Amino acid sequence: MKPKKPNASAFLSPHLRFFSDDQLDQIHFATLEILERVGVQVDEPEALELLASGGAFVEGNRARIPSWMVEDAVRTAPSRVTLANRDGKRTLFLEKNQPYFGPGSDLPYTIDVYTGQRRRTLKSDVENAAKVADALPNIDFMMSLGIATDVPAAVSDLHQFEAMVTYTKKPIIFTAHHRQGLLDILEMAAVVAGGMTALRQNPFVVCYAEPISPLHHSPEGTQKLLTCAEHGIPVVYTPGLMAGATGPVTLAGAVATANGELLSGLVIHQLKKKGAPFIYGGVATIMDMKTTLLPYGSPEWHMNSVVLTQLSQKYGLPVFSTGGCTDSCALDGQAAAEMTYSLLLAGLSGANLIHDVGYLEAGLTQSLTALVMCDEIIDLVRRIIRSYEISPETLAIDVVEEVGPSGHFVTHEHTNRYFRQELWMPRLFDRRRFAEWSADGSKTMEDRAAEVARRILERPQEQALGGEVVSEIKTIIAAAEKRSAAR
Numbered sequence: 001m002k003p004k005k006p007n008a009s010a011f012l013s014p015h016l017r018f019f020s021d022d023q024l025d026q027i028h029f030a031t032l033e034i035l036e037r038v039g040v041q042v043d044e045p046e047a048l049e050l051l052a053s054g055g056a057f058v059e060g061n062r063a064r065i066p067s068w069m070v071e072d073a074v075r076t077a078p079s080r081v082t083l084a085n086r087d088g089k090r091t092l093f094l095e096k097n098q099p100y101f102g103p104g105s106d107l108p109y110t111i112d113v114y115t116g117q118r119r120r121t122l123k124s125d126v127e128n129a130a131k132v133a134d135a136l137p138n139i140d141f142m143m144s145l146g147i148a149t150d151v152p153a154a155v156s157d158l159h160q161f162e163a164m165v166t167y168t169k170k171p172i173i174f175t176a177h178h179r180q181g182l183l184d185i186l187e188m189a190a191v192v193a194g195g196m197t198a199l200r201q202n203p204f205v206v207c208y209a210e211p212i213s214p215l216h217h218s219p220e221g222t223q224k225l226l227t228c229a230e231h232g233i234p235v236v237y238t239p240g241l242m243a244g245a246t247g248p249v250t251l252a253g254a255v256a257t258a259n260g261e262l263l264s265g266l267v268i269h270q271l272k273k274k275g276a277p278f279i280y281g282g283v284a285t286i287m288d289m290k291t292t293l294l295p296y297g298s299p300e301w302h303m304n305s306v307v308l309t310q311l312s313q314k315y316g317l318p319v320f321s322t323g324g325c326t327d328s329c330a331l332d333g334q335a336a337a338e339m340t341y342s343l344l345l346a347g348l349s350g351a352n353l354i355h356d357v358g359y360l361e362a363g364l365t366q367s368l369t370a371l372v373m374c375d376e377i378i379d380l381v382r383r384i385i386r387s388y389e390i391s392p393e394t395l396a397i398d399v400v401e402e403v404g405p406s407g408h409f410v411t412h413e414h415t416n417r418y419f420r421q422e423l424w425m426p427r428l429f430d431r432r433r434f435a436e437w438s439a440d441g442s443k444t445m446e447d448r449a450a451e452v453a454r455r456i457l458e459r460p461q462e463q464a465l466g467g468e469v470v471s472e473i474k475t476i477i478a479a480a481e482k483r484s485a486a487r
Contacts, residue, residue: 013387015097016348018306024314027307030256031263032067039064040215040264044222050271063264070263073270079316081234081277083141083171084202086192086464092140092171094279094318097350099385101324101343101378102141103133104356105160105175105208109365110146113453118365121146125366126160128457130167132368135456138378141171143208143355145366154484157181158188158477165192165473166464173206173236173353179223182207184480186231191472192465200232206279206353207235211261213246217268225269229276236320236353237265238281242294245287251300255307258284266317280317282308282351296325296362297338302345309349321346324357324374331370331446335360339370340377347381372449376428383424394418428452
């Protein structure tokens with residue numbers, strides 16, 4: 001007998017909040033004061049013109065933005081963004097408390113899944129990352145995970161997109177070197193989708209762009225904002241602020257400053273095209289005072305990510321966050337701890353796109369083994385977020401009465417009906433006793449995860465795209481390479 005469908009009203013899924021609504025208001029009002037008193041530097045002429053004509057106070061390349069412009073932008077930006085897969089099926093619904101997980105992008109080094117050696121990342125590594133991500137059930141979207149260093153650097157962004165779109169159907173968040181690279185990638189995506197109108201209607205791509213902290217909108221990042229708004233393609237706009245270096249060392253000041261970068265970017269974006277899809281970026285970390293590095297495993301990063309997620313939900317905006325990454329150079333205890341706690345915090349916060357899964361060495365090295373390990377950790381996190389049903393059936397008073405003191409529940413029909421629903425069953429974590437584990441080769445979790453990655457890579461791969469689509473994509477890349485060589 002199958003268990004009854006759970007009653008949604010019987011669940012209260014756990015969610016994490018660091019601050020009250022009043023405290024969030026304090027951060028928000030501090031952000032508005034920063035934008036009105038300090039303003040932002042904008043080095044893109046069209047964006048400056050939009051700000052000036054929209055009501056900002058512009059002097060040179062400094063724009064001071066009144067609070068009513070921020071409120072207008074928040075009001076016109078969509079509170080919900082839906083992403084499709086490569087086939088046009090809508091799969092990711094970026095709404096409040098709907099978390100999805102995926103890798104990050106653009107890492108120069110790779111831990112080879114066969115040799116275990118750290119080496120420069122190749123285009124084939126991006127292809128392999130796409131194959132593994134496509135096969136893992138808890139990886140929901142794709143980012144390149146690596147920089148293709150064996151192709152012309154000027155068009156490596158195009159090669160990385162080709163590698164991803166060829167080997168995964170999952171939604172893709174891509175990086176582009178500049179506006180022209182973005183246009184080339186959108187042209188490739190439109191070929192896959194069956195035209196730009198189809199791509200806009202059911203986008204399977206999101207452009208990743210950044211301001212420069214503190215409070216600086218660069219030409220490249222701003223042009224990506226404007227281009228995505230013009231074409232109706234979703235854009236993630238996320239700061240990379242480091243508290244104590246490119247932002248105040250106090251975490252509240254760092255969040256308020258990062259929020260200023262985000263909201264001023266949103267104003268520019270919505271001035272270009274009201275209602276264009278914008279994804280609020282939730283990254284504000286620290287500078288490690290011993291090494292001067294940007295630490296991916298620092299608690300402050302992931303605490304700030306929770307707060308930025310709370311702010312995004314206050315504004316009614318989809319949010320990009322971080323988890324599944326580590327500063328460790330190896331898949332050791334530190335890596336497991338940092339990957340797990342960051343995924344749990346991000347999942348409990350209700351963030352939408354949780355990226356950087358599979359990062360080692362503070363964002364320098366990718367590992368397919370780590371990606372597989374994190375897939376299992378995400379499954380565990382999702383079990384925690386799902387909570388459990390409280391109802392007469394699950395409270396099981398009648399069952400307890402039937403079994404009575406000193407009885408057992410192993411063979412009871414209630415156990416058979418509910419255990420698959422109630423109990424998390426790991427696929428990669430090992431719960432066997434020592435004798436069984438040692439007889440099977442004493443494999444660590446890293447060993448087992450690497451085996452999974454290799455099995456995925458070694459099985460036959462379906463031809464993902466039609467020959468005509470592949471040909472058109474290669475033609476676009478060849479034209480870009482020719483333009484680049486002519487400069």
